[in-house]
């Protein structure tokens with residue numbers, strides 16, 4: 016990481032490259048939504064090259080740990096043939112949860128960039144601050160707010176559509192009951 020990029024992260028200015036990688040994470044998240052997954056996408060970048068990417072696949076795989084970050088970290092570690100990812104940056108559309116923040120610490124990730132915060136489950140700045148916890152031995156620099164609105168809008172739209180679908184299904188069931196009666 017060069018000095019100017021560190022300065023950008025600290026000042027909160029958007030780095031052009033960060034925005035581009037976040038766009039890729041957003042595309043992965045959108046694709047996940049089409050599979051009925053809560054839309055979260057992640058990419059792992061090393062020296063300007065994507066070495067791992069992933070999207071939330073909890074429903075498809077029926078796997079509680081198949082969050083976007085975990086899927087992307089596993090792909091990156093597999094590609095590099097090592098678990099230590101100190102020279103990599105992980106981009107993710109939503110603030111990592113406790114499990115993913117833990118995985119990022121365990122991967123010794125070099126840097127983390129996320130889009131929108133998760134007030135209910137985020138473990139970086141919201142319900143816990145695992146990436147900056149003084150008792151943990153790895154505290155990667157992180158930044159959030161990159162394409163924040165796009166990331167949040169995608170999630171909001173997904174949940175709105177899911178609620179609408181649920182309601183229309185309930186209406187359908189109600190109609191069947193009425194018709195049957």
Ligand SMILES: [Zn+2]
Pocket residue numbers: 082083084111112113114115116
């Ligand atoms: Zn997670």
